[in-house]
Amino acid sequence: xxxxxxxxxxxxxxxxxxxxxxxxxxxxxxxxxxxxxxxxxxxxxxxxxxxxxxxxxxxxxxxxxxxxxxxxxxxxxxxxxxxxxxxxxxxxxxxxxxxxxxxxxxxxxxxxxxxxxxxxxxxxxxxxxxxxxxxxxxxxxxxxxxxxxxxxxxxxxxxxxxxxxxxxxxxxxxxxxxxxxxxxxxxxxxxxxxxxxxxxxxxxxxxxxxxxxxxxxxxxxxxxxxxxxxxxxxxxxxxxxxxxxxxxxxxxxxxxxxxxxxxxxxxxxxxxxxxxxxxxxxxxxxxxxxxxxxxxxxxxxxxxxxxxxxxxxxxxxxxxxxxxxxxxxxxxxxxxxxxxxxxxxxxxxxxxxxxxxxxxxxxxxxxxxxxxxxxxxxxxxxxxxxxxxxxxxxxxxxxxxxxxxxxxxxxxxxxxxxxxxxxxxxxxxxxxxxxxxxxxxxxxxxxxxxxxxxxxxxxxxxxxxxxxxxxxxxxxxxxxxxxxxxxxxxxxxxxxxxxxxxxxxxxxxxxxxxxxxxxxxxxxxxxxxxxxxxxxxxxxxxxxxxxxxxxxxxxxxxxxxxxxxxxxxxxxx
Amino acid sequence: xxxxxxxxxxxxxxxxxxxxxxxxxxxxxxxxxxxxxxxxxxxxxxxxxxxxxxxxxxxxxxxxxxxxxxxxxxxxxxxxxxxxxxxxxxxxxxxxxxxxxxxxxxxxxxxxxxxxxxxxxxxxxxxxxxxxxxxxxxxxxxxxxxxxxxxxxxxxxxxxxxxxxxxxxxxxxxxxxxxxxxxxxxxxxxxxxxxxxxxxxxxxxxxxxxxxxxxxxxxxxxxxxxxxxxxxxxxxxxxxxxxxxxxxxxxxxxxxxxxxxxxxxxxxxxxxxxxxxxxxxxxxxxxxxxxxxxxxxxxxxxxxxxxxxxxxxxxxxxxxxx
Numbered sequence: 075x076x077x078x079x080x081x082x083x084x085x086x087x088x089x090x091x092x093x094x095x096x097x098x099x100x101x102x103x104x105x106x107x108x109x110x111x112x113x114x115x116x117x118x119x120x121x122x123x124x125x126x127x128x129x130x131x132x133x134x135x136x137x138x139x140x141x142x143x144x145x146x147x148x149x150x151x152x153x154x155x156x157x158x159x160x161x162x163x164x165x166x167x168x169x170x171x172x173x174x175x176x177x178x179x180x181x182x183x184x185x186x187x188x189x190x191x192x193x194x195x196x197x198x199x200x201x202x203x204x205x206x207x208x209x210x211x212x213x214x215x216x217x218x219x220x221x222x223x224x225x226x227x228x229x230x231x232x233x234x235x236x237x238x239x240x241x242x243x244x245x246x247x248x249x250x251x252x253x254x255x256x257x258x259x260x261x262x263x264x265x266x267x268x269x270x271x272x273x274x275x276x277x278x279x280x281x282x283x284x285x286x287x288x289x290x291x292x293x294x295x296x297x298x299x300x301x302x303x304x305x306x307x308x309x310x311x312x313x314x315x316x317x318x319x320x321x322x323x324x325x326x327x328x329x330x331x332x333x334x335x336x337x338x339x340x341x342x343x344x345x346x347x348x349x350x351x352x353x354x355x356x357x358x359x360x361x362x363x364x365x366x367x368x369x370x371x372x373x374x375x376x377x378x379x380x381x382x383x384x385x386x387x388x389x390x391x392x393x394x395x396x397x398x399x400x401x402x403x404x405x406x407x408x409x410x411x412x413x414x415x416x417x418x419x420x421x422x423x424x425x426x427x428x429x430x431x432x433x434x435x436x437x438x439x440x441x442x443x444x445x446x447x448x449x450x451x452x453x454x455x456x457x458x459x460x461x462x463x464x465x466x467x468x469x470x471x472x473x474x475x476x477x478x479x480x481x482x483x484x485x486x487x488x489x490x491x492x493x494x495x496x497x498x499x500x501x502x503x504x505x506x507x508x509x510x511x512x513x514x515x516x517x518x519x520x521x522x523x524x525x526x527x528x529x530x531x532x533x534x535x536x537x538x539x540x541x542x543x544x545x546x547x548x549x550x551x552x553x554x555x556x557x558x559x560x561x562x563x564x565x566x567x568x569x570x571x572x573x574x575x576x577x578x579x580x581x582x583x584x585x586x587x588x589x590x591x592x593x594x595x596x597x598x599x600x601x602x603x604x605x606x607x608x609x610x611x612x613x614x615x616x617x618x619x620x621x622x623x624x625x626x627x628x629x630x631x632x633x634x635x636x637x638x639x640x641x642x643x644x645x646x647x
Numbered sequence: 648x649x650x651x652x653x654x655x656x657x658x659x660x661x662x663x664x665x666x667x668x669x670x671x672x673x674x675x676x677x678x679x680x681x682x683x684x685x686x687x688x689x690x691x692x693x694x695x696x697x698x699x700x701x702x703x704x705x706x707x708x709x710x711x712x713x714x715x716x717x718x719x720x721x722x723x724x725x726x727x728x729x730x731x732x733x734x735x736x737x738x739x740x741x742x743x744x745x746x747x748x749x750x751x752x753x754x755x756x757x758x759x760x761x762x763x764x765x766x767x768x769x770x771x772x773x774x775x776x777x778x779x780x781x782x783x784x785x786x787x788x789x790x791x792x793x794x795x796x797x798x799x800x801x802x803x804x805x806x807x808x809x810x811x812x813x814x815x816x817x818x819x820x821x822x823x824x825x826x827x828x829x830x831x832x833x834x835x836x837x838x839x840x841x842x843x844x845x846x847x848x849x850x851x852x853x854x855x856x857x858x859x860x861x862x863x864x865x866x867x868x869x870x871x872x873x874x875x876x877x878x879x880x881x882x883x884x885x886x887x888x889x890x891x892x893x894x895x896x897x898x899x900x901x902x903x904x905x906x907x908x909x910x911x912x913x914x915x916x917x918x919x920x921x922x923x924x925x926x927x928x929x930x931x932x933x934x935x936x937x938x939x940x941x942x943x944x945x946x947x948x949x950x951x952x953x954x955x956x957x958x959x960x961x962x963x964x965x966x967x968x969x
Contacts, residue, residue: 409660410667413953415945417908421930422675422938498791505793506912510927524796528916534814536803545796552791 088262138162154267161260289565296561302554306547310368317362321348322518327357340537352539355530363518364543370519371551374431374438375501381439382500383493386446391485393447394454395477405451408444416441417506424512431504431514438503446492450485457484487566494559498552505548520544653961661954668946673718676939677711722943728936732929737936741925741944747817748921751913752906754837755844760899763849764892767856771891772883774861783857789850794909798843798916805839812839815918840917847909848902855898859891866890893964900956904949 141158269276290296309316320326327336328348341353351360393404420437427433457463458481466476507513508521509528523544527533532540709717721727727737766786770779806814813819817836824832863869864887872886907923914923922941929937 406663406667410664410671413664413668413904413946413949414671415905415907415942415949417911418926418938418942418945419675421911421926422942425930425933425938502791502793506795506908509793509795510911510915511931521793524793524799528795528799533799533802534807536807538803541796541799541803545793545800548793548796549788549791553787556787556791 085262087265088259091262134162154264157260157264157267161264286562286565290561293561293564295557296564299554299557299561302550303558306368306372306551306554309365310372313365313369317348317359317365319362319366321359321362322366324356324358328353328359340532340535340540343539351543352537354526354540355532360523360540360543363523364520364547367518367520367523367544368547370431370514370517371501371504371521371548374435374504374519375497375551375555378435378438378442378500378504379493379497381435382442382496383446383489385439386443386492387450387482387485387489389443390447390450391454391477391481394451395458395473395481404447408447411441412444412448414441416503420503420507421510421512424507429512429514431517431519434504434507434513437507438500442496442499442503446489446496449492450489453485453488454481457481460484487562491559491563491566494555494562498555498559501548501552501555520548650961654958657954657957661950664950665947668950669719669722669943670715672939672943672946673715675942676935677714727940730929730934730937732932732934732937737940740937741922741940744920744922744925747919748910748914748923751837751840751844751919751921752903752910755841755909755913756848756899756903756906758841759845759848760852762845763852764856764895766849767853767895768860768883768888768891770853771857771860771864772887774857779857782853786850786853786857789846790854792847792850794843794847795912795916797846798840798913801839801843802916812836815840815916817920836919840913840919843916844906844909844913847913851902852895852899856891856895859894860887863887863891893960896963897956897960900959901953904952907945907948 137158141155141162144155144158313319321328327338328346329336330344330349331346336357337349337353338357339353339355341349341357343350343352348359348361351364354360354363389404389408393401393408396404416437419441420434423437424433463476463480466480471479504513504519505521505524508519509525511525511529513519513522513525515522521544524541527537527540527544725738729735730737730740733740763786766782770782770786773779802814805811813836815836818824818829818832868890869882869887872882877885907926910921910923911927912923913919914921915927918924922944926938926941928934929941
């Protein structure tokens with residue numbers, strides 16, 4: 075069913091889509107919007123989950139547009155475009171139907187189903203795939219199995235959905251859960267269909283991933299960073315299992331289970347689970363705040379960094395590719411943004427535009443892109459002089475085509491490494507803004523916790539249990555992203571790698587390799603895959619360009635020059 | 648490059664950037680939601696005639712292009728309006744806050760630069776040794792650490808627990824001191840904020856110095872110096888370090904422009920009466936005229952620091968002159 079070559083990759087991205095959706099849409103405490111009128115009336119004020127209605131709607135429009143454009147342009151992957159449109163429909167339904175959970179107690183069970191459902195689905199896909207491809211390579215049989223496999227997969231999903239629906243009163247959490255699960259599955263299908271439509275690229279990507287991962291896991295700092303990140307990501311995703319969200323309510327003080335008395339403000343930590351990190355100024359559990367903060371901190375950091383990278387990479391590529399006035403003008407703009415001190419600017423904007431985390435994401439996004447733009451531009455200047463760009467120009471490709479099909483894939487690894495580093499900066503920025511009291515007053519983040527600790531004089535008591543956990547968490551997460559970013563950079567740049575290969579590191583390599591490889595195998599490997607398409611042309615990286623003699627074949631003639639001829643003739647007219 | 652041409656180009660660049668940033672400042676305070684005339688007045692019910700007068704004084708009744716010209720005239724003449732929380736001209740309010748910030752930032756930067764560079768030199772010299780691995784990872788931890796959090800820890804440890812230093816402010820309220828006693832008190836108050844400020848940059852300077860040393864050590868002249876039979880000490884301090892200082896000094900200079908962000912945090916945590924605390928307070932009071940000027944000062948500081956870095960680079964690195 076899924077060709078083995080990129081199966082891991084498809085599964086990885088399915089899970090990624092799911093994680094992103096989870097971070098975005100949890101908790102699903104939603105007032106049930108009644109019908110279209112309410113949606114249209116409160117299009118910008120109403121919310122589905124914790125995010126405004128227009129967000130899934132905009133997402134749906136974008137996906138729909140991508141699908142329709144694909145059909146209009148008659149790309150080969152028709153099924154892929156169809157799946158995109160289906161995904162868009164799901165987003166629209168989601169926008170209009172957004173149901174909500176009435177009781178937090180219901181959530182844990184429903185989420186169990188979600189986890190189990192996706193796990194079972196993945197297992198079924200893998201199993202059916204194994205059977206179809208390994209044992210019987212007979213066409214008829216494999217196609218029967220293929221249909222059966224999808225049938226079982228869908229059946230499992232539907233079964234889980236009905237189980238959930240039967241358990242809870244109608245129009246509650248289950249609706250969101252069902253729609254989200256369908257979206258995740260469709261997302262996975264999209265990736266698979268994309269891979270099926272572009273087998274060469276998918277194969278190259280997978281192959282490159284493998285190479286990057288082999289180099290990456292030799293870097294002990296990178297592996298430590300990945301380990302820390304996995305722990306915090308797990309904490310963020312499993313927050314509903316780890317701590318009761320109801321305890322975040324301003325009136326929810328925690329009680330000593332032995333005596334039944336309230337702990338009261340600034341109680342030092344005890345053995346009781348919710349009092350592990352003591353209580354805050356009104357007697358609430360610091361542990362609960364700490365766990366739920368991970369979501370906002372990570373989410374804001376990731377989205378802001380993504381936004382800033384898209385902006386910076388776009389401007390950097392344009393500034394590097396064009397010459398003359400356009401380039402000069404863009405660089406001047408970059409310089410002007412580079413000197414704007416971000417914190418005073420952010421304070422002005424946050425003070426004027428109000429306080430919620432979308433604002434913070436926007437502020438960090440628009441103030442942190444110039445660094446990325448400069449780095450990307452300098453790399454584009456190198457790529458611009460390579461011979462295949464000249465060739466593309468010679469056969470008359472348009473500038474936009476060259477930039478997106480030739481330049482972008484070549485600077486993509488650099489952009490990805492930069493993205494990871496910007497995440498670290500974005501998380502620190504979010505913490506700083508929240509600390510100054512500009513954060514979202516309705517959602518806890520580690521910065522918000524420190525803000526309350528500061529203004530309520532925790533340092534003067536001293537209530538160390540209130541100050542230490544958020545600070546240490548920030549350091550660890552920022553450190554993790556920095557480590558991952560630098561490790562990935564070293565993988566990309568052989569010059570850096572050689573320098574690091576001396577005495578110190580090899581010791582750690584031998585030890586760190588076996589145990590962590592399992593945990594992160596699909597994780598960063600898959601990430602590298604997406605961002606390291608086959609166009610690596612750096613002469614200094616021979617192992618990326620030579621066909622591998624090993625088991626994973628690299629398509630003959632599908633290299634970074636040959637593979638583009640077809641594209642160019644299409645785009646060049 | 649010709650010296651004069653190089654300087655003129657750099658200065659023109661800086662002036663152009665200042666013009667861009669000042670224009671951005673103009674735009675920023677006009678894209679804010681709400682009537683700019685109301686923004687520049689205190690919150691609450693205001694007499695319509697007052698708003699009208701305000702509109703007149705700030706030329707807000709004119710079209711935008713004309714406003715833009717007036718804005719430039721006022722900026723050049725140094726008219727920035729009245730702070731409505733203090734009822735005094737903004738320039739006056741800001742002027743008295745500049746020196747504490749310069750004191751704090753100056754002391755902090757000097758400490759950070761010296762400590763970061765020295766630890767970085769040794770780390771780069773024995774790359775991948777135990778000291779390097781420990782100090783560099785520690786440097787990364789410092790780099791990842793939020794300044795204000797470290798400041799709170801310092802207050803908790805040294806001010807609350809041990810009572811070695813005061814928790815904040817620049818002097819004891821209500822105590823008049825003179826001579827050496829005043830100096831001693833100032834130093835006591837300065838120590839924690841300056842230390843916190845410095846720690847934020849030590850990690851960064853350490854990492855820069857380390858990689859710079861590693862790069863220079865691979866150059867031919869370092870090899871030659873060794874081949875001549877010079878002692879290790881003399882190779883390091885006479886040949887490698889001076890060359891490795893170049894990029895570090897430039898980055899220190901460029902960072903100097905961005906101290907505002909660090910200053911806001913250190914000053915807010917320690918109640919240090921500088922520009923940073925002023926901008927934090929004015930943000931809470933929505934005192935837009937003050938914010939506008941502080942924002943302009945912070946931007947211009949960055950540009951000037953960049954310009955100084957460029958000029959210094961010209962004198963420090965002969966390769967630019969060639």
